[in-house]
Amino acid sequence: MKPKITIKDIAKELGVSTSTVSKALKDSHEISESTKLKIKAFADFYHYKPNSMALKLRSQKTMVIGVVIPEIVHHFFSRVISGIEKVANQRGYNVMICVSNESYEKELLNIEMLANGSVDGILISISKETQKIKDFKHFNELSENNIPFVLFDRVENEIECDKIIIDDEGGAFKATSYLIEKGAKKIALITTPNYVTVGESRKEGYLRALQKFNFEYNPSIVIAIDKNDDDHEGIYNQIKKLIFVKNPPDAIFAVNELYAALALKIAKERGLNVPKDLEIIGFTDGIISEFSSPSLTTVAQHDATMGKHAAEMLINRIEKKTTGAFETEVISTNIMFRESTK
Amino acid sequence: MKPKITIKDIAKELGVSTSTVSKALKDSHEISESTKLKIKAFADFYHYKPNSMALKLRSQKTMVIGVVIPEIVHHFFSRVISGIEKVANQRGYNVMICVSNESYEKELLNIEMLANGSVDGILISISKETQKIKDFKHFNELSENNIPFVLFDRVENEIECDKIIIDDEGGAFKATSYLIEKGAKKIALITTPNYVTVGESRKEGYLRALQKFNFEYNPSIVIAIDKNDDDHEGIYNQIKKLIFVKNPPDAIFAVNELYAALALKIAKERGLNVPKDLEIIGFTDGIISEFSSPSLTTVAQHDATMGKHAAEMLINRIEKKTTGAFETEVISTNIMFRESTK
């Protein structure tokens, strides 16, 4: 078991100074070939690796980007992370993941800890609780301390920074319009409480489509799920009230795939044929949609692309390749047609 | 925009030495109350946060654990990570994620980079390629450098370290036995190539169950999928050959949920009723199994538990709360009964 060796050890052992060793290892012209050879051989033999903390302290660069997300066991986020990881890696960065669990408190803690010099920049998707109570002071601190950060997916207008979002409104508009064009008359919406910005935007798209086709807005077939994502039972019961009625809707647009999948399940239980009696379109093209039966038509939002672009934006800021005003990139969506629509 | 302030700045501003500031901020008894108050107030006002790199360099502790996994967009792994993150956080550690993409090269790179002092310990699930070519020198390096690491899920006997695995053999045995007991006569196995240890163990469990009930081993209904996990098309075609035959099996045990879900899909296409004509049990209780229809009976492997325990083991080693011989923890499974079995 060779002990972890430092530059000092090498210097002492070879009777030279640490500066000489350092220079030799970087092939500096200041050092003679023979000395370089000797030092390199020695370093090689002992598998010398420069101490990463020392490097980071010296260079004031960590080559790490922090990611703060509401949860990790979630197709959307895991795909975004995957995208982030890819470009981060390409550009020489590592990724540190922190989970807020949709809690304001944890989000704040995570961000404060990342802001103490652990990372060169941060990628954040805001937690539901933060969106609810609208306290964004931790983001101001980031700005004050000059730490680059970009918000993705769950963003807030009042925070000044780079942002990247899905064209939620547009995607919902497309989906709803499609349902209308195919002949649906009674289109329900399953969404989130309105403090969740993405749910809100999708609802707006839904409303715009209704308007365009002169459909009347019917609040009785629009429900906002106030349960946690992993409380399938609770969500199930809320959706049930929408479908187990005398005249159920003939189409449903759901703002995520979980709601869509649950709606599908309930529809089948109620004896409805999907897509004949009831068409369903979800948002987020994940694995549930692909494997449910009938498979679900969805608004595909290119999760990994979002992660990649977010990482690009952040790293460009970190490396000052972008220096102008903050930008907001909108990623467009497209409908992934499957079996739950005609 | 207040500039990031250091201890030196505080010292200079207040006309004291850096040591005094440092001590005052940690409430040392060596410093008088009045001085402490003054220093703390000043530090507070400027939102002083000690530089994390400096701390880490000094203490030789990073309070970070590295995680190297084959992929991230995968229910099993994302759940394991979730478990890891939870206990890591509880115990004051952060988590750095690296993805090997099932590549030996990337795994090696990742581990080498983590081993340079970036983390206090590493959690690893070995990539398929590494398992295939059986080159484990990077693990030896970790041992030589005294960097604690624990292997989870995909492990190798010849690597000496703490390990934590699912009771793959036992789970497969239970599942297969169950199928037999319920009357299945022709039980197919869909597995991975044999260099994937978990697939291999599950196959062994399958074989043991056959033996126990005096079933003959029939190689023609045992297939090893050699496609990548995201090549659904390729996997689909391989499984099709198993089901689209004159006398298809009346039960299938699949070593993961993707194979099970695909088998289900194919069975339905072939007009088989699941579970009447064909029963299916998968491994890994993920979201696909829950939402497919009929929903899939699976061998639940408690992914998050594995992550939690893995993190516990690692941190105990890091903090020397465990010092004895290496241990291997086996996490037992249980069958999650759903609609794909009688």
Next chain:
DNA sequence: AGCATTTACGAAACCGTTTTCGTGTTGAAA
């Protein structure tokens, strides 16, 4: 008053590197 002990703080070393700035030695040009 004389000595021992606190009290309250500073100097300096240290963590492991990089980098700037000398500096002694050599070889070549004048």
Next chain:
DNA sequence: TTTCAACACGAAAACGGTTTCGTAAATGCT
């Protein structure tokens, strides 16, 4: 022979802290 560059290397500062040790002044004790 002198002078000057080039060469090859070392000393020291710096990154931002923590910590050990030393010490002057104030206090306690007899």
